[in-house]
Amino acid sequence: MQGVDGHSARSASGDPLHARSPTANSGCDNPHLVDPQRKRKIRLVVALSVAVLLAGALVYTSFSAATPAKEPSQLLSAAPGMSYDLTGRVVKGSIRRQDEGLRFRVADRDGNGESIPVTYSGTVPDPFRGGREIVLTGEVDRGGVFVGQPDTLVTKCPSKFTTSNDS
DSSP states (O other): BBBBBSSSSOOTTTOOGGGOOOTTTOSSSSSOOOOOHHHHHHHHHHHHEEEEEEHHHHHHHHHHHHHHHEEEHHTTTTOOOOEEEEEEEEEEEEETEETTTTEEEEEEEESOOOOOOEEEEEEEEEOTTTOOEEEEEEEEOTEEEEOHHHHTEEEOOOOOTTOSSOO
C-alpha cells in the first residue's frame, strides 16, 4: 500500500491492515461512524422535543397573561390597583363627554345589579352608545371608579339574531 508521499502506509505498529483511516488522527476514540438513519432519528426526536417545549411555553404564557373579565357587580368590591377587563352594558343616558375623555356608567349585561362609574380617554369606537355592550381594560381606583386604559375600549355590536331593539 502506497501513501500520498510514496512511502508505504503503515500504522505506528507497522501493521498494513490498520493503515491510516480518515478518523485515525481526528482525536476520536471511537472510529465507528454513526449510522445516517440513526442520526436522522436523533435529530427528529430533538426537534420534536424542542417544538413541544416551545408550544407548552406559548400556552402557559397565553393563559398566565390573561386578565379576568368581570362584570360591574363583581368589581364593586375589587381591590384597587389590579388590572381587569370590564364587561357590561353602557347605561343609557349616562355618557358625559369631557375635555380629557368620557365618563359613563356600566351595568351588568343582564341588567341586574348595580352599575359602576367609568372614566375613559382614548379612541371611541363609532358604535359606542348607551345600551351597547363593551369590554374595557383598566383598574378600579380608591374612589370606586373604573379607570379605563387608553385605546382599550371595544364595543360589541348587537347580534342580528336577537329580538331586542338595542340600536
